[in-house]
Amino acid sequence: xxxxxxxxxxxxxxxxxxxxxxxxxxxxxxxxxxxxxxxxxxxxxxxxxxxxxxxxxxxxxxxxxxxxxxxxxxxxxxxxxxxxxxxxxxxxxxxxxxxxxxxxxxxxxxxxxxxxxxxxxxxxxxxxxxxxxxxxxxxxxxxxxxxxxxxxxxxxxxxxxxxxxxxxxxxxxxxxxxxxxxxxxxxxxxxxxxxxxxxxxxxxxxxxxxxxxxxxxxxxxxxxxxxxxxxxxxxxxxxxxxxxxxxxxxxxxx
Numbered sequence: 001x002x003x004x005x006x007x008x009x010x011x012x013x014x015x016x017x018x019x020x021x022x023x024x025x026x027x028x029x030x031x032x033x034x035x036x037x038x039x040x041x042x043x044x045x046x047x048x049x050x051x052x053x054x055x056x057x058x059x060x061x062x063x064x065x066x067x068x069x070x071x072x073x074x075x076x077x078x079x080x081x082x083x084x085x086x087x088x089x090x091x092x093x094x095x096x097x098x099x100x101x102x103x104x105x106x107x108x109x110x111x112x113x114x115x116x117x118x119x120x121x122x123x124x125x126x127x128x129x130x131x132x133x134x135x136x137x138x139x140x141x142x143x144x145x146x147x148x149x150x151x152x153x154x155x156x157x158x159x160x161x162x163x164x165x166x167x168x169x170x171x172x173x174x175x176x177x178x179x180x181x182x183x184x185x186x187x188x189x190x191x192x193x194x195x196x197x198x199x200x201x202x203x204x205x206x207x208x209x210x211x212x213x214x215x216x217x218x219x220x221x222x223x224x225x226x227x228x229x230x231x232x233x234x235x236x237x238x239x240x241x242x243x244x245x246x247x248x249x250x251x252x253x254x
Contacts, residue, residue: 004138005056007090008234009079011064011127012097014043014110014195017144019229021094026050028231033077033090035062035097056084064097064123065115068129076136090138092234094132095124095166098144099165100197102155113158120162125169138181142233143170145188145245153254163188167245175245183242187229190249192221216251225250 013034
């Protein structure tokens with residue numbers, strides 16, 4: 001039996017939920033590749049933390065809006081893995097990278113909609129497509145969505161709609177990749193205290209209190225509440241979970 005260490009790639013892994021997920025995945029015994037958009041230093045800090053856990057790690061720059069760069073990026077990843085593991089393939093792809101947009105429908109511009117579409121849908125679609133020839137059968141894809149695809153809060157129409165699109169895309173991926181035994185699932189965080197969206201959930205006391213008051217467990221979420229769920233989906237224990245939306249929100253607005 002081949003006990004080769006499995007490899008997970010997570011986009012946007014230098015901070016917030018991505019960072020926490022990368023560390024939790026490494027804690028499950030996987031090697032991890034993370035991408036970062038601009039902050040190389042933070043990304044290298046995550047790599048060093050993972051290496052200190054005895055796992056291999058690598059950080060690569062990627063702009064998930066720039067589909068034209070994906071071929072080169074996938075080649076860099078597969079060449080690195082071929083050289084260091086003897087196989088060019090990854091086992092798990094976690095489409096996590098994203099940015100927030102808080103804007104009323106009346107004020108949202110075409111450029112803002114295009115930006116959100118490129119990051120949250122088009123980028124996820126094509127990065128997954130480009131990696132499929134370099135994914136081991138029996139692996140998994142985890143797409144990160146949001147509670148905002150289930151409930152509506154004013155100002156998040158574009159973001160929530162893109163995430164709803166990714167949730168439907170996940171079902172199609174699961175259907176089409178089933179013959180390869182690749183599982184495809186969604187993890188949908190509720191409101192989490194990170195610097196996402198300028199840190200609103202963490203730093204705005206009124207927003208934080210509103211979230212806590214509408215969550216059964218009585219507080220806003222923390223990165224630690226999410227990373228372990230993502231990591232679990234990168235294990236054999238989650239092998240029969242497929243085409244599912246797993247919301248981790250502490251029971252928010254149910």
